[in-house]
Amino acid sequence: MSPVEPDPDDLLSIGEMSRRTGVAVSALRYYESLGLIVSVRTEGNQRRFARHMLRRVSLISVARNLGVSLESVQDVFDTVPLDRTPSHEDWQRASRAWKKQLEERRHRLERLEHELTGCIGCGCLSMKACPVLNPGDALASTGAGARRLEDYSDA
Amino acid sequence: MSPVEPDPDDLLSIGEMSRRTGVAVSALRYYESLGLIVSVRTEGNQRRFARHMLRRVSLISVARNLGVSLESVQDVFDTVPLDRTPSHEDWQRASRAWKKQLEERRHRLERLEHELTGCIGCGCLSMKACPVLNPGDALASTGAGARRLEDYSDA
DNA sequence: CTAATATCTAAAGTGAACTTGAGGTCAAGC
DNA sequence: GCTTGACCTCAAGTTCACTTTAGATATTAG
Numbered sequence: 001m002s003p004v005e006p007d008p009d010d011l012l013s014i015g016e017m018s019r020r021t022g023v024a025v026s027a028l029r030y031y032e033s034l035g036l037i038v039s040v041r042t043e044g045n046q047r048r049f050a051r052h053m054l055r056r057v058s059l060i061s062v063a064r065n066l067g068v069s070l071e072s073v074q075d076v077f078d079t080v081p082l083d084r085t086p087s088h089e090d091w092q093r094a095s096r097a098w099k100k101q102l103e104e105r106r107h108r109l110e111r112l113e114h115e116l117t118g119c120i121g122c123g124c125l126s127m128k129a130c131p132v133l134n135p136g137d138a139l140a141s142t143g144a145g146a147r148r149l150e151d152y153s154d155a
Numbered sequence: 156m157s158p159v160e161p162d163p164d165d166l167l168s169i170g171e172m173s174r175r176t177g178v179a180v181s182a183l184r185y186y187e188s189l190g191l192i193v194s195v196r197t198e199g200n201q202r203r204f205a206r207h208m209l210r211r212v213s214l215i216s217v218a219r220n221l222g223v224s225l226e227s228v229q230d231v232f233d234t235v236p237l238d239r240t241p242s243h244e245d246w247q248r249a250s251r252a253w254k255k256q257l258e259e260r261r262h263r264l265e266r267l268e269h270e271l272t273g274c275i276g277c278g279c280l281s282m283k284a285c286p287v288l289n290p291g292d293a294l295a296s297t298g299a300g301a302r303r304l305e306d307y308s309d310a
Numbered sequence: 311c312t313a314a315t316a317t318c319t320a321a322a323g324t325g326a327a328c329t330t331g332a333g334g335t336c337a338a339g340c
Numbered sequence: 341g342c343t344t345g346a347c348c349t350c351a352a353g354t355t356c357a358c359t360t361t362a363g364a365t366a367t368t369a370g
Contacts, residue, residue: 013316014316015316015317024359029318030358043366044317044365044366044367045318045319046318046365046367047317047318064357065263066222066264067223070356099268102264102268105221106264106265108221113254179329181328181330182329184348185329197336200347201346202347224326225327
C-alpha cells in the first residue's frame with residue numbers, strides 16, 4: 001500500500017495555503033469546517049495542510065468564481081480521497097464529473113448567447129412577432145409551456 | 156413618437172407574471188423594489204405589469220441561474236427603457252452588453268474544461284510533474300505567480 | 311528572553327437574494 | 341352578502357459564503 005507517503009516536510013501552514021491560492025485564511029478554515037479540505041495539527045494545535053490540498057483549494061476557488069455552489073463542489077470532491085494524495089484515477093474520475101457540470105453550464109450559456117445573437121441579427125422589426133423578444137408571451141396564449149428563455153434554466 | 160402605445164388590456168397581474176415566468180411572486184416584488192421591473196397600480200392598489208416585463212423577468216431568471224448577480228443584470232438593463240416597450244435598438248444594445256459578459260464567462264469555462272480534458276488525456280503518470288495536478292505549487296517554487304487555475308478567475 | 315507575527319476557537323456580523331408571517335384589502339362566484 | 345383566493349405592506353427570518361472580533365496561544369526573528 002502506501003502509494004505516496006506524505007513527506008512530513010511537505011506540510012503547509014494556513015498562511016502559506018492562503019498565499020499560494022489567493023484564498024483568505026478565514027475561507028480556508030470555513031472550507032475545512034465543511035469538510036472540503038482537511039488538515040493535521042501540530043503540537044501547538046496549528047493546522048498543517050498536505051501539499052495536494054492546494055489543488056483542491058484552487059478548484060474550489062475557480063468553481064466559486066463560475067457560480068458553482070460549494071455543495072456542488074462537495075459532490076465532485078466526494079470521489080477524491082482526502083487522506084492521501086489522490087491517484088491519477090481519482091482525479092480522472094473527479095475531472096469527468098466536474099466536466100459534465102461545466103459542459104452543461106456552458107451549453108446553457110451558448111444557447112442564451114445564440115438567442116441573443118439571433119435577436120441582434122434577425123432583422124425582425126415587429127416587436128409583436130419576434131419570438132425572441134416576446135418569449136413566454138406568444139407561447140402562453142397557445143396554452144402550452146409559456147416559457148422560452150426559461151428552458152435554459154435547470155430542470 | 157409613441158412607438159407602441161401599451162394596450163391597456165395588455166396588463167398582467169403579479170400572479171400571471173409568476174405563472175408565465177416561473178418566478179415566485181415574492182421574487183417579483185423584490186425585483187420591483189430594486190427597480191429591475193416596474194408596474195402600474197389598479198384602483199385597488201394591485202400591481203399590473205406591461206407585457207414586455209415578461210422578457211425582463213425571463214432574462215433575470217436565466218442570468219441568476221448562470222450565477223450572474225442582480226447588480227450585473229441591473230447594469231445591462233440600464234440601457235433598456237422601463238416605461239415603454241423597448242425598441243429594437245434598445246434591446247440590441249442591451250443584448251450586446253449582455254453577450255459580452257456571457258462570452259467572457261464561457262471563455263473561462265472553456266479554459267477550465269480544456270485543462271481538465273488535458274489532464275484526463277495527458278497520460279502524465281507522475282503526480283509530482285503534472286502541471287495541471289499541481290498548479291500553484293510548481294510555480295510557487297520558481298518564485299513567480301504561484302497560481303495556475305487561479306488565472307481563470309476574475310481580475 | 312522578548313517582541314512581533316501567525317495562528318487558534320467560538321461567536322457574531324455581513325451582504326445578496328429571497329421567503330415567510332402577520333394583519334389587512336380586493337374581486338369573483340354562489 | 342359572504343366566502344374564497346389573490347393581492348397588499350412591512351418587518352423579520354433564512355441560506356449561502358464568508359469576514360470580523362475577541363481573547364488566548366504558538367512560532368519565529370533578533
